[in-house]
Amino acid sequence: MEEQSAISSRDLAIGFRSAGRRRASLTVADHIDINLRRGEVVCLLGPNGSGKSTLIRTLAGLHAPLDGNIYLSGEHITDLSVKEISRRVSTVLTDRLTIGNISVYDLVAFGRSPYTGWFGSLSPEDEERVAWAIESAGIAHLRERDVLHLSDGERQKVMIARSLAQDTSAILLDEPTAHLDLPNRVATIRLLRALAHETGKAVLLSTHELDLALKAADTLWLLNQKGRITAGTPEDLVLDGTFEAVFEQAGFDFDRSTGSVRLHEPSRGPVFLSGDPTGTFWTRRALERSGYRVNESEKGDIRIEIAVNQRICGFSWIIQCRGDAYSHSSVRELLVELSRLDEAKDAP
Numbered sequence: 001m002e003e004q005s006a007i008s009s010r011d012l013a014i015g016f017r018s019a020g021r022r023r024a025s026l027t028v029a030d031h032i033d034i035n036l037r038r039g040e041v042v043c044l045l046g047p048n049g050s051g052k053s054t055l056i057r058t059l060a061g062l063h064a065p066l067d068g069n070i071y072l073s074g075e076h077i078t079d080l081s082v083k084e085i086s087r088r089v090s091t092v093l094t095d096r097l098t099i100g101n102i103s104v105y106d107l108v109a110f111g112r113s114p115y116t117g118w119f120g121s122l123s124p125e126d127e128e129r130v131a132w133a134i135e136s137a138g139i140a141h142l143r144e145r146d147v148l149h150l151s152d153g154e155r156q157k158v159m160i161a162r163s164l165a166q167d168t169s170a171i172l173l174d175e176p177t178a179h180l181d182l183p184n185r186v187a188t189i190r191l192l193r194a195l196a197h198e199t200g201k202a203v204l205l206s207t208h209e210l211d212l213a214l215k216a217a218d219t220l221w222l223l224n225q226k227g228r229i230t231a232g233t234p235e236d237l238v239l240d241g242t243f244e245a246v247f248e249q250a251g252f253d254f255d256r257s258t259g260s261v262r263l264h265e266p267s268r269g270p271v272f273l274s275g276d277p278t279g280t281f282w283t284r285r286a287l288e289r290s291g292y293r294v295n296e297s298e299k300g301d302i303r304i305e306i307a308v309n310q311r312i313c314g315f316s317w318i319i320q321c322r323g324d325a326y327s328h329s330s331v332r333e334l335l336v337e338l339s340r341l342d343e344a345k346d347a348p
């Protein structure tokens with residue numbers, strides 16, 4: 001529904017204009033018709049250089065489009081003043097901070113400038129919003145620190161807090177989790193999802209973390225190397241093969257059955273696993289790393305049953321191979337046994 005649209009584009013072309021006559025302008029992507037709706041988290045994925053940052057900057061009004069139209073809450077971006085744009089869209093970009101001698105609190109408070117003016121004083125409501133943004137981003141302990149002396153991850157969270165303080169209907173973030181450790185990545189994604197789903201904001205974030213995007217996004221925008229965007233629900237794009245196609249290049253092997261990237265070409269097996277789901281999951285990982293093809297069907301010489309062993313508060317693995325059974329109590333033992341069985345099979 002158009003009234004739910006925070007940002008949309010029609011026949012948009014993005015790229016870089018030449019500075020002089022001798023250089024041609026670079027079209028990064030064109031014919032872009034997207035709709036970023038309130039209340040949803042969209043992850044923008046694409047190979048290096050496909051144009052994710054350029055798209056984010058263009059949609060935020062920070063970079064001029066080559067052609068086409070951008071609408072913020074239904075209004076053409078060129079009909080809006082800079083202040084009106086900054087009340088509708090906030091950004092968290094990858095640029096390094098060039099200002100120093102300013103505290104985290106003051107930088108986050110700058111997020112209120114579309115409402116107060118650069119030198120305007122904060123109202124009690126503004127202060128409340130800044131305090132909420134600092135608390136939500138988990139940076140209360142950094143309030144008085146100089147922004148120049150923050151770690152990359154801390155700075156990233158401060159920029160997210162500033163964007164929250166800006167209180168816009170759309171939040172656009174370029175690789176917001178790049179410098180964050182796993183707990184902070186999870187916290188940031190949870191926060192962004194809560195903002196979208198509970199307060200109706202539209203969230204667009206670019207990332208190279210395929211797994212995170214597949215789990216976090218309500219909608220994926222896949223930008224391929226030819227500048228084409230395909231939008232859809234993550235699972236639909238995996239099942240119809242679009243997801244793999246976008247990253248198609250030698251050595252990239254996405255396993256649709258597990259939703260993860262395969263690092264190793266299987267050369268042994270197949271092995272059939274059954275039993276406890278947690279044990280099966282981790283056993284599969286170890287087997288695939290060791291070059292085994294793990295099979296869904298019961299066909300094959302080797303079958304492994306994984307059970308929870310109450311007596312030792314752990315797991316046990318029973319290998320059934322050519323009429324014999326072998327019992328083991330660790331993945332390491334299991335791998336050694338499988339190697340031995342492999343060698344025995346190949347022996348003359």
Ligand SMILES: Nc1ncnc2c1ncn2[C@@H]1O[C@H](COP(=O)(O)OP(=O)(O)OP(=O)(O)O)[C@@H](O)[C@H]1O
Binds near residue numbers: 048050051054
């Ligand atoms: N200032 C510029 N002038 C000319 N071309 C540029 C400029 N900045 C980026 N490009 C080119 O535009 C294309 C898109 O770049 P962009 O940074 O948007 O890609 P990206 O998908 O964000 O890449 P990455 O995943 O590596 O961060 C690339 O080919 C890049 O070389």
